[in-house]
Amino acid sequence: MIKNVFGFPIFISSIDENKFNKKELILKIEENYKKTKTRNLWDNKSNIHHSFEDNNNINFNKITYEQLIPLYKEKIIEYLNQFKFKKPIDFRFEIVNYTCMTGSQHMRSHHHNDSDFSAVHFLKFNNKIHKPTIFENTNPYKDYLRYLRPKLNECLDFTDISNSWATEDYYFEINENDICFSPSYLFHSVPVQPETDETRICIVLNIEIE
Numbered sequence: 001m002i003k004n005v006f007g008f009p010i011f012i013s014s015i016d017e018n019k020f021n022k023k024e025l026i027l028k029i030e031e032n033y034k035k036t037k038t039r040n041l042w043d044n045k046s047n048i049h050h051s052f053e054d055n056n057n058i059n060f061n062k063i064t065y066e067q068l069i070p071l072y073k074e075k076i077i078e079y080l081n082q083f084k085f086k087k088p089i090d091f092r093f094e095i096v097n098y099t100c101m102t103g104s105q106h107m108r109s110h111h112h113n114d115s116d117f118s119a120v121h122f123l124k125f126n127n128k129i130h131k132p133t134i135f136e137n138t139n140p141y142k143d144y145l146r147y148l149r150p151k152l153n154e155c156l157d158f159t160d161i162s163n164s165w166a167t168e169d170y171y172f173e174i175n176e177n178d179i180c181f182s183p184s185y186l187f188h189s190v191p192v193q194p195e196t197d198e199t200r201i202c203i204v205l206n207i208e209i210e
Contacts, residue, residue, distance in 0.1 A: 002082045003172075005164045006137045011079045011181040012172060015121060020067035026124055028061040029201055033100045035060065045108040048190070052097035052204075065095050065203070072119070072179070076207055079117070079181045093207040098123075103195035109136055112184035115206035124201035125176040129194060132174040136187040142168055181207075 002009045032039070032049070039049040039060070051063065076093060094115075099107065112118045120133055145166055146153040156163045164170045172180065182188070184206065193200060 002079075003161055005135050005161060005170050005182075006139060006186075007165070008135070008183050008186045009083070010135070010172070011082065012174075013075050013078060013179055013181075014175070014177050015068070015071050015075070015179055017177050019071055022123065025063065025065075026199075026201060028063055029098055029100050029123075030199055032060045032063075033199060037102070037105070043108060047105045048099055048101050048107050049105075050097050050099040050107075055097070063098060068095070068121075068203070072121070072205060075179055075181075076117075076119070079119075080209075090210045091207055092210060093205050095203060095205045097204050099190070099200075099202045099204065101190070101193055101200050102197055103193050106192040107190035109187050109189040111187050112206055115184045116209045117181055117207040118184045119179055119181045119205045119207065121179045121203040121205070122174055122176055122201075123203055124199055125174060125178075126196075126198055126200075127173065127175055129196050129198055130200040131191045131193055132171050133180065134169050134171050134189050134191055135182065136169045136189065137164070137167055138187055139165070142166060 002011050004010070037049055038047060039051070039054060040046055041053045042050070051060070055062075072093065072095075076091060080089070080091065142165075153166070156166055158167050161170070174180070
């Protein structure tokens with residue numbers, strides 16, 4: 001079921017880890033991570049190892065996702081079937097990169113302006129240690145609510161998703177194997193991770209409506 005955060009439709013489901021080569025993917029990604037903790041051609045603000053714009057680098061293992069393709073397609077259909085479209089639609093999607101990080105690493109706020117929807121598959125994620133993706137509220141009123149309507153601000157339970165409209169950001173409790181869909185233009189970030197040597201690995205995909 002879709003959950004609305006700041007009015008944006010979010011959908012979280014789970015990928016069956018027994019239907020793809022999970023251990024092999026994690027092993028190859030962690031081998032890449034051991035070569036360098038920072039692999040980042042994307043920007044100079046994030047502290048992260050990821051493959052975006054560097055997928056063909058011969059110094060790293062080439063990560064292939066064939067077994068995940070049909071599983072992702074199934075989940076995309078499940079997400080899009082919850083929308084009301086005026087006419088039949090089709091879609092295409094692309095796995096754009098993986099991300100890997102340990103303690104003290106992070107990814108800056110951004111959105112994906114080259115697609116309609118995005119998804120993050122939490123391939124390896126310890127919810128007792130790692131921090132999940134943070135969605136950011138860009139509506140300007142949330143900056144003033146605490147000052148203009150302080151009593152309301154004090155009374156709202158910001159852990160309840162129905163009150164996300166009044167929060168600066170919001171995150172979901174995430175489990176390993178979860179896949180989280182959102183509109184691509186919803187700003188999001190990965191906060192600084194607690195000190196740990198345990199890797200946090202995600203696979204990111206973009207979806208376009210046709």
